Amino acid sequence: MTTPTAPGAPGLNPTWSSSDKDMITTELGASRVWATLGHGIVNEVYWPSTGRPQIRDLGFIIAHKGGWTEVKRADTYLFSLPKPYVPLPTVVHEGEHYRLELEVLPHPLRDCLLIRYALSGEDARLYVLLAPHLDGARENDAVAGKDLSATHNATALCLRADGGFLRTSAGFVGTSDGWQDFSANGGMTWTFPEAKGGNVALMGELASDNGVLALGFSETPEGARTLARSSLADSYDESRDIFMKSWEDWAQxxxxxxxxxxxxxxxxxxxxxxxxxxxxxxxxxxxxxxxxxxxxxxxxxxxxxxxxxxxxxxxxxxxxxxxxxxxxxxxxxxxxxxxxxxxxxxxxxxxxxxxxxxxxxxxxxxxxxxxxxxxxxxxxxxxxxxxxxxxxxxxxxxxxxxxxxxxxxxxxxxxxxxxxxxxxxxxxxxxxxxxxxxxxxxxxxxxxxxxxxxxxxxxxxxxxxxxxxxxxxxxxxxxxxxxxxxxxxxxxxxxxxxxxxxxxxxxxxxxxxxxxxxxxxxxxxxxxxxxxxxxxxxxxxxxxxxxxxxxxxxxxxxxxxxxxxxxxxxxxxxxxxxxxxxxxxxxxxxxxxxxxxxxxxxxxxxxxxxxxxxxxxxxxxxxxxxxxxxxxxxxxxxxxxxxxxxxxxxxxxxxxxxxxxxxxxxAGKRPSAMTWHWRESSPFTEIAAGKSISIEACDPFILHFGLDGWEHAQDKASVANGLGMHCVLFTTADLEGHKTLDFTFRSGNGEWEGKDFAIALAVT
The missing domain is CATH 1.50.10.10 (Glycosyltransferase)
Structure with a gap:
């Protein structure tokens, strides 16, 4: 079925992928791609920084003798790394009628994620599903042609296979996406060339059972396509060696x-x-x-x-x-x-x-x-x-x-x-x-x-x-x-x-x-x-x-x-x-x-x-x-x-x-400070004998104070220190022989605080 645009816009409201990750991976060189794996597939991929996830997931459906399987839902896979400090994940999915091996490799020099795949099984065919969510936007545009691409404003991706696709389709999630096609029809029957302005998904039937996928990211569709094609032109083994060496060098x-x-x-x-x-x-x-x-x-x-x-x-x-x-x-x-x-x-x-x-x-x-x-x-x-x-x-x-x-x-x-x-x-x-x-x-x-x-x-x-x-x-x-x-x-x-x-x-x-x-x-x-x-x-x-x-x-x-x-x-x-x-x-x-x-x-x-x-x-x-x-x-x-x-x-x-x-x-012990610092945000109402008191605020103030019930009440202007605080200090000599310090504030513009405070002195 081919029509200009997939039906069902804008699709279901998007969600993110599961937080249940198997592994994360990135390169240590020029590449600016980070990928996570969960349930045996790639899910979030981040570009050009760790704060910008661009897809929900990139998974696979296998059509095989007796039916079809979406591998992330089957959840029958083994996971491994070559070394605990080298994030080069290998995932092996096995079912009664198929075996799918994946290796996920961030390209060391380009903003591109490579996935090497190998499928075996009687009458087994492999389909890739890609769910863009560019810059977290709810509305993306997807185009299915010789490769799979998506854009949102100044962000674009391109998924390309070295062996090409037999057919591709773009759709809206929950209505015309590839999973819905398999669910309704038992296979890939839809080949919609585009789906624009919604929660989109892309599908492609891979022409080869063994090969490499390249997912490139750029500010333009042309740039993403160039990166994907260039990455496939590079030797996969050489790219893998560069990746391995960068992590080995770091681990030293x-x-x-x-x-x-x-x-x-x-x-x-x-x-x-x-x-x-x-x-x-x-x-x-x-x-x-x-x-x-x-x-x-x-x-x-x-x-x-x-x-x-x-x-x-x-x-x-x-x-x-x-x-x-x-x-x-x-x-x-x-x-x-x-x-x-x-x-x-x-x-x-x-x-x-x-x-x-x-x-x-x-x-x-x-x-x-x-x-x-x-x-x-x-x-x-x-x-x-x-x-x-x-x-x-x-x-x-x-x-x-x-x-x-x-x-x-x-x-x-x-x-x-x-x-x-x-x-x-x-x-x-x-x-x-x-x-x-x-x-x-x-x-x-x-x-x-x-x-x-x-x-x-x-x-x-x-x-x-x-x-x-x-x-x-x-x-x-x-x-x-x-x-x-x-x-x-x-x-x-x-x-x-x-x-x-x-x-x-x-x-x-x-x-x-x-x-x-x-x-x-x-x-x-x-x-x-x-x-x-x-x-x-x-x-x-x-x-x-x-x-x-x-x-x-x-x-x-x-x-x-x-x-x-x-x-x-x-x-x-x-x-x-x-x-x-x-x-x-x-x-x-x-x-x-x-x-x-x-x-x-x-x-x-x-x-x-x-x-x-x-x-x-x-x-x-x-x-x-x-x-x-x-x-x-x-x-x-x-x-x-x-x-x-x-x-x-x-x-x-x-x-x-x-x-x-x-x-x-x-030395792990509660100290006995020589001075306690009183602030309205951290006041105290009593203090032990032998301590000084610093009354403090962030702005200049006049302190109106007295001792032992406001006796000899007087005013004192705060003094600024070099750290932005304004203080009035009462030394131990000032307080000696007295029972209380009573005070209130007048701000620099003459306004009174409107509240009296008291500190009991020489508390044992």
Whole structure:
């Protein structure tokens, strides 16, 4: 059947492909193509950067004796790599009447993906199905001729076969695409030459049972066709050799800590996975995952193919632990390029730096500072003007906006998180030598004050969760801001209906970073008690091992019936958090191997570590198996980085996030700061004897104050420091012998705050 245009426009609403990946692959040279494999076929292909997926999938139908099979639905395949650090996937699909072998090779020199195929079987014929989704647009134009092509604005692709196609067709998904043709007619009967302005799909019957496909990408149809044809003209074996050599050369720089053969293989694979996520158009950019969580159920322009500064730095720390200093250094340079004028970073952003979500997370400002310090510590970084300015600008932002964060590390709630506080304090201390004189002293004073107050913000004494466990207290997941009730306030849990919960009833693993960064010892009674609590409340033993929930009552995961997360759901266990618990085990002298082994066993077919694993009853209709990857993101770069860091910590007993200057300044103990810094965002109502008080704001102000019930009331103008804060300091001598400091504010334009504050002095 041939008509000018396929019927059924615009087709069904598009979705992305499954996040259940077998492997990811890219070349390390000039090519700017990244591909993922899932269910035995190529699904998302990204070009010209990791933030721009261009297709949903490229799969195959085999017509054979007795019928036809779409190989991704048959799900009977074997997967392999030549070496754990060389992402050259081979997939073998076998059924009763056919055998199809595929090798997926990003061309080393051109923006093109090559697929070598070999089909055998009685009367077997091979058909390729291609679902474009160029730049995430819902409306693409598809043309089927001697090759298969698609365009959207200034983005184009071309799929060409070295042996050619016997026939081709373009259609609209759900109505006139090739799968619908087979489903309705038992074979390929449609040959529509074009389908424009919708959710399109392309099909071609391959003329040869053995050959190579080339999928080229360019700004124009002509450019894509040129790349596809040129790539097929190149020797496949030579291209393969170049690809192999680039990865072999890169792997020579890996320094894997001593481990069992299985762990060493997993470590090399994890380093490769992280490397695959680095961009080349924007060198050093590292997206969180080349996947869209629950992608097969919805369309998402962002997914996880975005840069989160937190995930990026966590991965860069992991690269440093295995000797890849150059790679981590490029990431630091990239982060210098994406820093905002105010010193912060966007919540997440495309590799080119365009922001996506609009939140502010203080840990994502601290972590680049820590990365710079880590590279200095290993001797890879000499101070340069751009790096120095990045650090100073970030510290000024932290000073002005800390210690409370608009969002915690799970991007849900505002307040004080032990994780975020640890990052802020470490960033201040490791960067203090970028400043001199009073500014340096102020930064260290602020760090000491925030460190001493961690428990005031995040440690619940005799909280509800102590019942039955004989615990005096525990660290909570997050303490709301003072205006929201502080540690006694209410948190609205995201992703669940009616999620309002007392802050003291929610726990997570964030507090473990207090040990990991050297702010508290592993033996600290409060730490030990909270570990007992998370092991009782958040730990789950699955057929594949140990994992932990993000926090009790989490809603980010599949529904109880296995349906995909849709804004609401039930939180599932994270292998990443097994790694965090394993770090604590290593630091307190326990064996971290159960946690490492759990991370190894909770992977997909290709050894990729998922964001979450399933913890319910088996649901084969949803592909859910207890202890195995759920429908969330896979791989998760952060999780692969955590495995590498835990492997190193097992050997050295020294976490990647620990700095000598922190260990020497605090020795794991809560300090007694000489000065406490009072801000409306982080106030206090009492203070121990012998401490000074600095009353602070971001803008100039007049402080109207008195002592012991407003006696001798007077005004005092704030003084600006070199970090953008305006302060009024009361020394220990000013406060000695008094019981209270009473005060209010008048702004620079003469407006009164309209609220009185009081601090009780000399509290024991």
């Amino acid at each position: 720089h890996l320094r894997i800590p001593y481990a069992s053969p299985e762990l060493e293989e997993a470590a090399r694979r994890s380093a490769m996975v992280i490397k695959c996520h680095e961009d080349r158009t924007y060198a050093g950019a590292m997206v969180a995952s080349l996947s869209v969580p629950w992608g097969s159920s919805h369309d998402d322009a962002g997914g996880y193919h975005l840069v989160w500064t937190r995930d990026t730095v966590e991965a860069a720390f992991a690269l440093i632990t295995v000797g890849l200093y150059e790679d981590a250094g490029r990431t630091l340079d990239y982060l210098i390029g994406t820093q905002a004028e105010d010193g912060s970073w966007a919540q997440n952003y495309f590799p080119d730096g365009r922001g996506y979500w609009s939140g502010k997370q203080m840990d994502e400002v601290a972590l680049p500072v820590m990365l710079a310090a880590k590279l200095r510590a290993v001797g890879h970084l000499t101070n340069s003007p751009p790096e120095e300015e990045m650090v100073r600008s970030a510290i000024r932002f932290i000073v002005r906006n800390g210690p409370m964060s608009d969002q915690d590390r799970w991007e849900e709630n505002a307040g004080a998180s032990p994780f975020t506080l640890a990052m802020l304090i470490v960033a201040l201390v490791v960067s203090a030598d970028y400043f001199t004189g009073d500014d340096r002293d102020y930064i260290l004073s602020l760090a000491d004050s925030w460190n001493e107050r961690i428990e005031d913000w995040t440690y619940s004494v005799n909280g509800h969760l102590c019942a039955g466990l004989d615990l005096p207290g525990y660290y909570i997941r997050l303490g709301p801001r003072a205006v929201d009730g502080g540690i006694d306030g209410i948190i609205s849990r995201r992703n669940v209906q009616h999620g309002e919960t007392p802050a003291g009833d929610l726990i997570g693993l964030e507090f473990l970073y207090l040990v990991r960064t050297g702010l508290r010892t592993a033996e600290d009674r409060r730490i030990v008690d909270t570990v007992k609590l998370i092991d009782a409340k958040l730990r789950v033993e699955l057929p594949t091992g140990i994992a932990y929930y993000r926090y009790n009552g989490d809603g980010y995961g599949e529904h109880e019936d296995g349906k995909p997360f849709d804004g609401l759901g039930v939180g599932r266990p994270w292998p990443l958090l097994a790694g965090e618990r394993g770090h604590y085990a290593a630091l307190i002298g326990e064996d971290p191997m159960p946690y490492l082994n759990s991370m190894l066993r909770m992977t997909g077919k290709g050894g990729l570590i998922p964001e979450q694993v399933w913890d319910g009853e088996p649901m084969p209709e949803h592909g859910l198996v207890p202890g195995e990857p759920s429908g969330s993101a896979m791989p998760l770069v952060w999780a692969h980085g955590e495995l590498l860091k835990l492997l190193a910590t097992q050997t050295t007993r020294r976490p990647a996030e620990l700095f000598d200057v922190i260990a020497s300044r605090y």
